[in-house]
Amino acid sequence: MQKEKAMADVFETLMEMSRGYEVASVLIAASELDLFTEILRVQYATVANLSLSLRADERGLSILTDALVSLGLLEKVDGCFQVPEEYRETLDSRSSSTLIPMLRHRGSCMKSWSQLAWTVKSGSPFPSTESIHGALDDYRAFVLGMHSIGLRMAGPLVEQMKANGFPGFKRMLDLGGASGTYTAAFLKSYANSEAIIFDLPVAIAEAKLRFATSDLAPRIAFVAGDFYQDSFPDDVDFIWVSAIIHQQSVCQTATMFGQAFAAMRRGGIIAVRDIFAQADRTGPVAATLFGVNMLSRTEQGRVYTFNEVRDLLERAGFCNAKFLTERSDMGSVIVAVKP
Numbered sequence: 548m549q550k551e552k553a554m555a556d557v558f559e560t561l562m563e564m565s566r567g568y569e570v571a572s573v574l575i576a577a578s579e580l581d582l583f584t585e586i587l588r589v590q591y592a593t594v595a596n597l598s599l600s601l602r603a604d605e606r607g608l609s610i611l612t613d614a615l616v617s618l619g620l621l622e623k624v625d626g627c628f629q630v631p632e633e634y635r636e637t638l639d640s641r642s643s644s645t646l647i648p649m650l651r652h653r654g655s656c657m658k659s660w661s662q663l664a665w666t667v668k669s670g671s672p673f674p675s676t677e678s679i680h681g682a683l684d685d686y687r688a689f690v691l692g693m694h695s696i697g698l699r700m701a702g703p704l705v706e707q708m709k710a711n712g713f714p715g716f717k718r719m720l721d722l723g724g725a726s727g728t729y730t731a732a733f734l735k736s737y738a739n740s741e742a743i744i745f746d747l748p749v750a751i752a753e754a755k756l757r758f759a760t761s762d763l764a765p766r767i768a769f770v771a772g773d774f775y776q777d778s779f780p781d782d783v784d785f786i787w788v789s790a791i792i793h794q795q796s797v798c799q800t801a802t803m804f805g806q807a808f809a810a811m812r813r814g815g816i817i818a819v820r821d822i823f824a825q826a827d828r829t830g831p832v833a834a835t836l837f838g839v840n841m842l843s844r845t846e847q848g849r850v851y852t853f854n855e856v857r858d859l860l861e862r863a864g865f866c867n868a869k870f871l872t873e874r875s876d877m878g879s880v881i882v883a884v885k886p
């Protein structure tokens with residue numbers, strides 16, 4: 548009897564684990580269609596009206612919206628849909644704290660993850676298919692998705708770094724800084740400082756838009772470039788390498804740290820924010836799964852351990868590598884000093 552119960556539990560566990568894509572697909576499709584925003588925008592959000600304004604199939608919308616109601620992500624009253632109060636700000640793509648770009652980026656990830664067995668066989672990401680918005684807009688969603696999550700994490704993390712002894716800076720380089728979420732948090736926290744955001748042209752365009760009307764704009768230089776090809780802006784005393792090294796091989800990271808060392812003033816600090824694996828690489832779960840994300844999405848990306856990062860920093864010339872914050876998610880920061 549006990550054996551039968553154990554077998555039933557195993558069955559349920561495996562079935563539950565393999566079903567994760569269902570809820571994710573429903574939420575991501577609604578985000579990609581920008582369905583929540585449309586429902587918030589129109590007066591009578593019936594399937595017929597939504598089908599017209601979104602130019603989407605009625606049967607498709609009807610099944611999708613009912614599934615969203617069953618998941619608690621929509622409400623349905625007399626055939627009209629509403630977004631529950633508590634989800635409105637987060638699921639409205641017009642809001643400054645929207646999560647929609649990140650959910651759309653998750654959709655791009657999901658397509659890659661669904662071909663994981665092929666990736667493991669070949670060693671390379673499965674060729675990605677674009678969303679209904681096209682590849683360029685998918686990249687924009689990735690950049691803005693970094694803002695969606697950074698907005699919630701950056702301020703508290705900078706404060707935590709300060710509380711843990713980060714001494715501040717005069718001129719920082721935000722390497723791969725996307726639309727500048729962390730730059731903003733650092734500049735707000737450290738008066739009389741300035742920053743350079745260095746990223747690919749699409750991201751720099753988004754950064755310029757974000758700061759167009761901001762008081763911080765005069766303290767920021769925007770540099771469009773490729774950190775694998777172009778030299779780094781130099782004469783800085785702080786380099787912020789946030790969610791970057793996981794996309795690259797050990798060799799690329801060694802080169803990046805070497806260039807960072809050359810671009811830095813003596814006494815300057817490099818800070819590497821990322822998710823790190825424990826020494827035997829089998830945990831925490833969030834880190835091992837992030838490793839799978841990098842396997843699915845990049846040619847050479849991986850999660851690093853603290854020891855690997857420390858060794859690479861020391862090889863580049865930095866010293867005193869240590870965790871300034873240590874967590875099981877993307878909120879860990881390793882710092883080191885240029886002597």
Ligand SMILES: C[S@@+](CC[C@H](N)C(=O)[O-])C[C@H]1O[C@@H](n2cnc3c(N)ncnc32)[C@H](O)[C@@H]1O
Pocket residue numbers: 690693694697722723724725726728729745746747750772773774775788789790791
């Ligand atoms: C995962 S995002 C991290 C963004 C930001 N640092 C943060 O923590 O939110 C990686 C960033 O690196 C940028 N990036 C990737 N490859 C790059 C390259 N070759 N040169 C410059 N930037 C690059 C991407 O455009 C993106 O903004």
